[in-house]
Amino acid sequence: MLDIAEELHRWCGEGRAFAVATVVAVEGSAPRQPGAALAVDAEGRAVGSVSGGCVEGAVYELCRAALESGESVRERFGRPGDHPGEDDFATGLTCGGVLDVLVVPVLPGAPGRAVLAEALAAVAAGEPVALARVVAGPDGLLGRALLVRADGTYAGALAESGGLDRAAAAEAAALLAAGRTGTVTAGPDGMRCEDPVTLLVESCLPPPRMIVFGAVDFAAALVRAGKFLGYHVTVCDARPVFATAGRFPEADEVAVGWPHRYLDAQQAAGALDARTVLCVLTHDPKFDVPLLERALRLPVAYVGAMGSRRTHEDRLGRLREAGVGERALARLRSPIGLDLGARTPEETALSIAAEIVALRHGGTGAPLTGAHTPIHHERPQGPGSVARYPVA
Template sequence: MLDIAEELHRWVGQGREFAVATVVAVDGSAPRQPGAALAVDRDGNAIGSVSGGCVEGAVYELCQRALDDGITVREEFGYSDEDAFAVGLTCGGIIGILVTPVRADHPARPVFAAALAAAAAGQAAAVVRITDGPAELLGRPQLVHPDGSFEGGLGGHPELDRTAAAEARAMLDAGRTGLVTIGAEGSRCGRALALLVESSVPPPRMIVFGAIDFAAALVKAGKFLGYHVTVCDARPVFATAARFPDADEIVVDWPHRYLAATAIDARTVLCVLTHDAKFDVPLLERALRLPVSYVGAMGSRRTHLERNDRLRAVGVTELELARLHSPIGLDLGARTPEETALSIAAEIVADRRGGSGVPLTGAHTPIHHEAGRPVTGRISSGA
């Protein structure tokens, strides 16, 4: 639901009633992961997607029905061997869909509104909903803040709300959206309940070092992937807004000094395009010791080998060097800045999602990887 928060926030502000269908379970191959949503308002306007087109029509009808009767329902859609053109996922997977009407008389509408407002503003927040349990508890939202405080409740016992909030806070800290089971046998919460935790966190950072023509193309690719993109270069004549109109931030500073002072986290991506030892070595010496998601450096294979020798000379270990993606990018045969940016972006996605980078044609690897590094609920993507 939070992946379409900006538009839903506008709908709430306009007083619209709507139903939101959210993917709450995936079994096998499926184009969208838990948290993906489709919403339909009273006038029949629809936004978002739960399946990339496979079951949108049926889910659209479920949303309209939920708006009429005010009942939250859970349905499953899967592939039919008897009729590949029946309503189902022709990719072979099964998805569980939770459909919740957010009508004017819905007692939890203020909680939905607060969650959507926070996500639309880029603030850190998590929404928890029961997706498998007693019918009267399905879909009730709990909004959890980074400090562990929460608004609303799941409609059960206070212990259930506290347990759910603790689970959601842990997932919010990691920037993860996913499923949690609580209240298994022996727990103070009673029967087992399945929860969907949707996390909304500020966009992850991409810091591009080196204000060159390749950097301008990479900035556009980074923005397309949902990153907050910073360009850093020590040369003020090159690091200008005119040369990088798509960047969120342009910094004139020595790269290693800026990296030492700026905020990073486990989702941060560092792309070193400076291609100059006096910048590269002190920058990478620091970057390879930081808990970031990805560190890549541009250069030929010869440059890569020489740079590694320089890094070893300043004390960088082999384990730290193993984190470096260099030469940066996947082998696409790229030549132009735009093609090179595409190869770098592809490597970042493959590294984040656990992809192999090999062609899907003839491969036996999963198209939709379940493994991968934590991402924002707002920028999850498919293959």
């Protein structure tokens, strides 16, 4: 649901009644992952998506029905014709996967609306928060929500006893710290025991950072690609005549300074994390070497550097002389980007963006045509794995 938080925050401010359908579980191949949502207001207006088109019509009607009944409901969608008595034209996922959708009415004055409104406001303000909602469990708890902040404090209530709330808040805080969205299970009394309650925890962090070093034409195209992917994009260059807001109007920030000193300052300020991507487009040793010497030792998601293969070999030699070890050098993506045959700045930016996405999700970059590998990759989840950006 947090993927459409900005629009829903506006709806709450306008006092609208609406219902939200959220993907809460996926089996096999499916177009959207847990947390993806479709919302429908009392006038029939819709925002978001749960399937990219396969079951949108049926989910839309479920939302309308929930607005009428005031009751939450969970529905499963599989391949058309998979169930007895169902014909081949029944609503379902043609990709062969299974999708579980939770539909919750959000009515003015209803219990639980306040905590959802608070969560939506926090996301709209760029705060790191997690929203834990009951997606399976004892009667009467379905759809109840708990807002959890980065410091572990929470708002809302899942059950009359506080044990479940405390357990859910601890689980949600852990997922938020890792930047993950997923499901967890706890007992209604807060223990992992009988009569479990399943919670979908949606984490929402501020946008990840992309720092582009080198105020060149390729950088301008990469800024646009980075913004499209949901990054907070900074351009840094030591040359003030090139590093101007006028040349990079779509960048969130343009910094003038030596790249390695800017990176040092950002690291000291705690402004870099495991989602940060660093793109070095200067291909000038006096900038590249001191910058990469530092960048390759940082726990960031991606470090790429532009240049020819000859430039790359020369750069590796200089970095070895500077004391950078082979393990760190192996992290360097250079020449930067995937082999798309790119020529123009826009094509090059696309190849860099594609490599970043492939690395994030464990993709190979190979054509899907003729391949027998999964279309959607599942990387092992850890502190460096992020399931969703505020839209990334």
